Amino acid sequence: MGHSLASKLLQAHTSETVDEPGQIVQCGVDLVLANDITAPLAIDSMERMGAERVFHPERVVLVCDHFTPNKDIDSAEQVKRVRDFAARAGIRHYYEGGVCGVEHALLPELGLVGPGDLVVGADSHTCTYGGLGAFATGLGSTDIAAAMVLGETWFKVPPSILVRLEGKPWRHVGGKDVVLHLLGRIGVDGALYKALEFFGPGIASMDAEARMTVANMAIEAGGKVGLFPADEVTSVYLRDAGRRNDIPLAADEDAEYESSLDIDLDQLEPQVACPHLPDNVRPVYEVEDIALDQVVIGSCTNGRISDLRQAAEILEGRTVAPGLRLIVLPATPRIYRMALEEGLLEIFSRAGAVIGPPTCGPCLGGHMGILAGGERCLATTNRNFKGRMGSLESEVFLGGPAVAAASAVAGRIRHPERI
């Protein structure tokens, strides 16, 4: 029997023979990630382990992105602790301030993750790198501490679900719509424990950023990883990120899957996830005209340059509806500069948007756009749990950047073709 992408990637990192789902294998890791919220806990665990050094200072990445610029004394103290630790441990990939961006947008553009890599992070959206063909998944703080010290961890080999993409998406339909549609079909536990593996002719029409948007939300279906094969599209992205020698990667032809499903991109409408779960998904035309107080464009799901371009295309020469707040947060400093140079920031500013720094900010209800009771927001983020962006009485809808921009102009949820 051939290997699925998931088992192939695990096999490449273990001396044991990977032969079936459920098997537990010990794997070497290529990169270990933690952020301003999770690194302090991992540092605690490391101390209890009596460890002073990390396995490889170049292979540990610390990104203080959640509350940057530090929003209060507590977050500043946490970051200080991470900063001191990075200095002590000789960790060069430490990011805060003006070089800091949302971790899952930052690592790919720095060329730190790519096909064939095994990455573990103390953050549930570490699965984003599956868009580039990396086996990447989130772990708890003690697990991450051990991986930082030993450079290895254990995995249970996941069964894989094959998602076959056919056709080509229409204008204004992107990676977010693909993954929301998928969530609507399989539910928030539809891929529990499992690998989602994307495949088929439809993949060619998705750029690397769209693939990362899809992989990013694999965790919203309970998945361990969301994996794309690595092809020419991947190589182009990685060359731009300064990586060399990455090779194409695909599942074996005779790989076995636990189940499979098809998505026809030709038929796909822009999608919106309604409160309070990411699988409460409707085509946008079914929820049009729900009035909004705020729109947020940003995050590790949709804060990349292609997302900002899509939003700017709609916002150019238009203004946001009176009384609505539009917040745009480019996910990294590099994306910010690109948006500046391409004139996108001017379009956003003229449209009446607040342009914020690269930060997770409101995505997790941290800062820079918190919702009051009774307020409604449409965001390009990935979670719409109760209270995720502020008050427990607020509501969050999730959509792609085109729907977000159109809705900001309309003041209510709106199909991008109908403004």
Next chain:
Amino acid sequence: MRYTGKAHRVGDHIDTDAIIPARYLVSTDPRELGQYCMAGISPDWIKGVEQGDILVAGANFGCGSSREHAPLALLGAGIPLVIARSFARIFYRNGFNMGLVLLEVGDQADALREGDQLQADAEEGIIRNLTTQQEIQVRPLPDFMRKILESGGLVPYVRKRLESAA
């Protein structure tokens, strides 16, 4: 890694709030947490449990938050081993990392009843039901997982490895 004890059954989708409700998360001491083990199901649940008893659960045991307090509460309650139809992913990791033995047995979990006397050998991958004389085969634990458990969890395991390397 042999265990003998009385089976206590719980159902499907027992979440970490049932295992240890959030209001008790003010401690990380297993003994203290153990007093409130399964308090989310019933505060009296723990009264029927003796040191060494074995928990038998349905599907998706330990779903919900990633709190490491959940396996600690079970250990603190004197339960060294959980047998389940299936485990939630993060709980499964946390369990081993905290030193709790977990055996996933699929449908075979249904044959184990409340009060059955069980004997499990995690190394060999065999569970014997002494009450019904039935036997369940599971995949034996890999070597290094056994080492984690023998050390008492991931923190002492790493500590030991570092000490022996020094």
